[in-house]
Amino acid sequence: MDAAAAPINVAVDLVVLTLRQGRLSVLLVQREDEPYAGTWALPGGFVQLEEDLLAAAHRVLQSEASLGREHTYLEQLRTFGDAGRDPRGRVISVAFMALGADLPDPVFGPGAADARFWNLTDIDPAALAFDHAEILGTAVERARAKLEYTTLATSFLPPEFTISQLRGVYESVWGTSLDPGNFHRKATRSPGFVVDLGTQTDGTGGRPARLFAAGEGTVLNPPLLRGGD
Amino acid sequence: MDAAAAPINVAVDLVVLTLRQGRLSVLLVQREDEPYAGTWALPGGFVQLEEDLLAAAHRVLQSEASLGREHTYLEQLRTFGDAGRDPRGRVISVAFMALGADLPDPVFGPGAADARFWNLTDIDPAALAFDHAEILGTAVERARAKLEYTTLATSFLPPEFTISQLRGVYESVWGTSLDPGNFHRKATRSPGFVVDLGTQTDGTGGRPARLFAAGEGTVLNPPLLRGGD
DNA sequence: CCAATAGTGTCTATGAGACATTATGGG
DNA sequence: CCCATAATGTCTCATAGACACTATTGG
Structure with a gap:
């Protein structure tokens, strides 16, 4: 707990899962800005200085998916923080998984060129921004396991x-x-x-x-x- | 993924579990410095700017518990990041759980007044520094659950x-x-x-x-x- | 032989899964 | 009446747990 503190940026990324026409689907946002402009990514955002992690996740859920706290399950997955995962510098991402009943297509906000739910089977993991394929995989695995027990x-x-x-x-x-x-x-x-x-x-x-x-x-x-x- | 980045400090904290005389035990470090000087805490340290989270956990394990990579299981638990959890400012902590076979009492390094394994039953959770009681509880729960499957x-x-x-x-x-x-x-x-x-x-x-x-x-x-x- | 621990066998209750059967609505 | 889906019943097999039994050492 004692060493020089380093200026590391902290973000939250959300894996919002729902079922559409009986198929497991995830919310993706098409990035407008560099890096990875034009590619699809998980919705996310930086954590504010005075903001709890869970509150940050709820804020992103509201702003990027128009989803309130009601009828939406939200739990922390784990944190992805390899040194080279973001070309802008050191950014660690606390990943959350959100589940909801047949969610509407979101009204996307600034920073996004498009936003919609994708059938899981239609996604090419290699095409996702950052390490989001790994985050998505972790979420799906967790959801599948949690249904059991x-x-x-x-x-x-x-x-x-x-x-x-x-x-x-x-x-x-x-x-x-x-x-x-x-x-x-x-x-x-x-x-x-x-x-x-x-x-x-x-x-x-x-x-x-x-x-x-x-x-x-x-x-x-x-x-x-x-x-x- | 786009908003003002905030200067948040990132730490790792370790829950090192072992069995001593057939009792589940955890490594605690007595803090030398404020805040919480004199009280017992989980071993931890700040993440360096170019350092992967797992590498930071391994470094702390080595420096605070003299434990190398061999014969020690290490996995990320989850991240504790409420805004008020550290009086020094905003510090989020990525918690890890480490398991090992009857580990030796560590040679403790700088920043620690003492360090030793405690039987779980001898610990007063309310006396631990920061939110470490919650982290410890999460680890024990995880370990118990993982033994099952x-x-x-x-x-x-x-x-x-x-x-x-x-x-x-x-x-x-x-x-x-x-x-x-x-x-x-x-x-x-x-x-x-x-x-x-x-x-x-x-x-x-x-x-x-x-x-x-x-x-x-x-x-x-x-x-x-x-x-x- | 006895004590102690290791390892195996046996019986029973419970639950999963395959599949048949009944229930209840709409054309 | 027929079809489709809902809900329940029945049978079999596998496994968990209780517990008895055998195996192998030291004293």
């Missing part, structure tokens, strides 16, 4: 949802398909995962589904496993 | 160890007791966890135990669960 999947859904929609989250994020019957049982029996609202959807060519809301629990015990074999 | 436990042991010693790691870190027979089966049957060396200890009042080394695997599948109910 937390109730995080509900963050991808609106306040009221069906078990099919919840299953769709798992299938989209994991890229697998799951047995509807078995999934239904596990989801409804995991304590604290979902709450039966008693209401129903109107059937769209099938039996109407019950509506659920996210439960109070955060941990899934027992976990919902991918076939990790 | 990774092969990390072997990091607490010397290159050759018995299954009993491995079980002791779990029991010490989790604070539980495990069935020796069942643990033995699970540990030896988890692919990539341990490698049978074919050699034996000399029995110390009991049947001699086979010696094992850490396997190549990093993930434990299926996981070794705490009774999380």
Whole structure:
């Protein structure tokens, strides 16, 4: 804790994930300025001197994605700080992951030429600015892992949802398909995962589904496993 | 990624965990200088301008705990950066967790009045400097969780160890007791966890135990669960 | 032989997954 | 009636955990 302090710049970068048409998507911003002008990057910004890291992340989320604190999950991933990661000088970036239900395309602010959600599969990682491909990969990996043992999947859904929609989250994020019957049982029996609202959807060519809301629990015990074999 | 850059100082803080006499212990340094002179803190130091974060963590590990890169597991935890966490000004700290086999008491360097390993149970969290109690808590939680689904436990042991010693790691870190027979089966049957060396200890009042080394695997599948109910 | 620890076998309950079956809506 | 989707039931297999048992050393 004692040595010469160095003038290092601190930024936050956000991996905003959502599902669009059942596909995992991430918000990217096309940079207007150098370095990496014209290329796509994660939304981010420098941390202000008196600003908590989480507050900085929320500020960027608001300004670059028009997303408020409600209905958006936000957690710190980790910090990327290799000496050569930014050509402008020493910049370390505290990366955050945000999850939300089918988010709108953002109204982009200054510094951005364009901003929109990309299907994960349409992104060429090598084309992203800075080390953002690595940050994005870390976020996706974290999201996939957390679906197994937390109730995080509900963050991808609106306040009221069906078990099919919840299953769709798992299938989209994991890229697998799951047995509807078995999934239904596990989801409804995991304590604290979902709450039966008693209401129903109107059937769209099938039996109407019950509506659920996210439960109070955060941990899934027992976990919902991918076939990790 | 575009706003006024602020002069924020970046530090690394280390949570160095080891087992001493079968108890989970952490390295603390008694601060010599203000702020918090005389109180115990996690070892740490400022990041140099041209230095990767991981390199800074390794440097602190070497200088404050005399620990080289060999036989020491090191991973980033997360970054603690609330605006008011350091009375000297804005300092954000990238926290790392280090694990090692029964580590020696360190020769402490400048800035420290004393340095030694503390049993976790002997620490009064409220007495630690800065927000180090929160950092320590995060590390312990992470270590406990990672024992479940990774092969990390072997990091607490010397290159050759018995299954009993491995079980002791779990029991010490989790604070539980495990069935020796069942643990033995699970540990030896988890692919990539341990490698049978074919050699034996000399029995110390009991049947001699086979010696094992850490396997190549990093993930434990299926996981070794705490009774999380 | 006894004590102590290492390692294996056996039984049972639980849960995952495959798959069948019933329930409930719309054309 | 048929189709589609929701929800539940049933069967089988694998595994966790309790616990008994065998193996191998030293005293």
